[in-house]
Amino acid sequence: MGVAAAERCTPGVAVPGRGSWLLHTELGPHPDGGCDAQLPALGLAPRAVRAGLGRGRRLGPGFPALQLGRLCECDFRPDLPGLECDLAQHLAGQHLAKALVVKALKAFVRDPAPTKPLVLSLHGWTGTGKSYVSSLLAHYLFQGGLRSPRVHHFSPVIHFPHPSHVERYKKDLKSWVQGNLTACGRSLFLFDEMDKMPPGLMEVLRPFLGSSWVVYGTNYRKAIFIFISNTGGEQINQVALEAWRSRRDREEILLQELEPVISRAVLDNPHHGFSHSGIMEERLLDAVVPFLPLQRHHVRHCVLNELAQLGLEPRDEVVQAVLDSTTFFPEDEQLFSSNGCKTVASRISFFL
Numbered sequence: 086m087g088v089a090a091a092e093r094c095t096p097g098v099a100v101p102g103r104g105s106w107l108l109h110t111e112l113g114p115h116p117d118g119g120c121d122a123q124l125p126a127l128g129l130a131p132r133a134v135r136a137g138l139g140r141g142r143r144l145g146p147g148f149p150a151l152q153l154g155r156l157c158e159c160d161f162r163p164d165l166p167g168l169e170c171d172l173a174q175h176l177a178g179q180h181l182a183k184a185l186v187v188k189a190l191k192a193f194v195r196d197p198a199p200t201k202p203l204v205l206s207l208h209g210w211t212g213t214g215k216s217y218v219s220s221l222l223a224h225y226l227f228q229g230g231l232r233s234p235r236v237h238h239f240s241p242v243i244h245f246p247h248p249s250h251v252e253r254y255k256k257d258l259k260s261w262v263q264g265n266l267t268a269c270g271r272s273l274f275l276f277d278e279m280d281k282m283p284p285g286l287m288e289v290l291r292p293f294l295g296s297s298w299v300v301y302g303t304n305y306r307k308a309i310f311i312f313i314s315n316t317g318g319e320q321i322n323q324v325a326l327e328a329w330r331s332r333r334d335r336e337e338i339l340l341q342e343l344e345p346v347i348s349r350a351v352l353d354n355p356h357h358g359f360s361h362s363g364i365m366e367e368r369l370l371d372a373v374v375p376f377l378p379l380q381r382h383h384v385r386h387c388v389l390n391e392l393a394q395l396g397l398e399p400r401d402e403v404v405q406a407v408l409d410s411t412t413f414f415p416e417d418e419q420l421f422s423s424n425g426c427k428t429v430a431s432r433i434s435f436f437l
């Protein structure tokens with residue numbers, strides 16, 4: 086998107102950082118009845134509706150399956166132009182992530198009957214925007230954004246399943262996903278800290294991510310799954326560093342260069358949730374999304390974003406103070422921010 090288009094965008098939205106990533110649901114389906122709760126009012130049994138949707142046949146006069154599909158969109162209110170604008174204005178230094186995410190979502194959202202859920206795996210160094218992009222997706226896809234009852238988070242750091250309890254957690258995780266999808270097929274699942282998952286846990290997700298017709302009587306093909314991890318971050322940084330050393334424009338870095346190194350890093354990491362899950366081997370990921378390390382001018386962009394969020398004018402002395410207090414690597418070139426833009430917000434409040 087050109088600058089002219091970006092200037093026409095609505096102002097950036099307040100996107101809560103990781104600190105406000107609250108868990109909506111304990112393991113188990115969301116307590117509100119979801120779309121199915123609306124169906125008896127129409128004289129329809131949820132099970133019959135799902136069966137009808139599955140076979141694509143009419144359920145009665147005036148209720149073709151597709152109409153019912155729309156009725157069951159819950160909080161799903163996609164605003165892709167809004168997302169594109171926000172990314173163009175506020176996401177710094179991530180040309181590949183921006184293009185990939187928008188392309189994948191456009192294709193998925195426009196398809197009234199997707200053959201499989203959308204599955205994205207985000208990879209990169211700390212503070213480069215993975216959670217930020219996920220929260221923007223939630224905001225522009227679901228009314229209520231991260232707080233929508235259709236947006237579900239799972240983090241091993243919060244749930245902290247002990248390795249010896251994996252079998253029990255597998256059952257819980259399966260019924261959590263299944264229950265939430267039964268309540269609403271249009272659900273977003275965010276799996277954070279994928280590199281800290283106990284081995285074997287993610288295996289239970291495999292049936293939900295593929296293109297099987299129906300699993301456990303639930304239409305799950307309209308769901309979106311996002312997996313987040315730092316695995317592959319070092320390898321992405323290395324490719325970005327080599328590009329810089331050979332004076333290649335950062336925007337010339339191609340997905341084809343990064344995808345294989347990320348996949349290798351994931352497969353080589355026994356602590357990554359995909360390890361032994363079959364998810365990568367069965368090619369259930371629709372996109373591996375790389376996040377590049379952030380340079381000085383990207384951190385500057387983050388500072389300006391943050392000041393605008395606070396309703397403040399850009400102030401050179403604040404921008405400079407934040408940049409001066411940020412550490413960069415590698416030691417010789419001082420090129421990439423050690424923690425991306427992660428500490429920008431807290432540093433600004435210190436220097437204001």
Ligand SMILES: Nc1ncnc2c1ncn2[C@@H]1O[C@H](COP(=O)(O)OP(=O)(O)OP(=O)(O)O)[C@@H](O)[C@H]1O
Nearest residue numbers: 102175176177211212213214215216217387426427
């Ligand atoms: N590329 C970016 N463009 C604009 N702002 C960014 C970018 N990356 C990070 N930020 C800012 O920094 C904050 C922290 O980033 P975020 O939590 O998305 O990093 P992350 O990649 O998920 O890190 P981690 O791997 O440590 O979880 C964001 O809320 C956002 O304000």
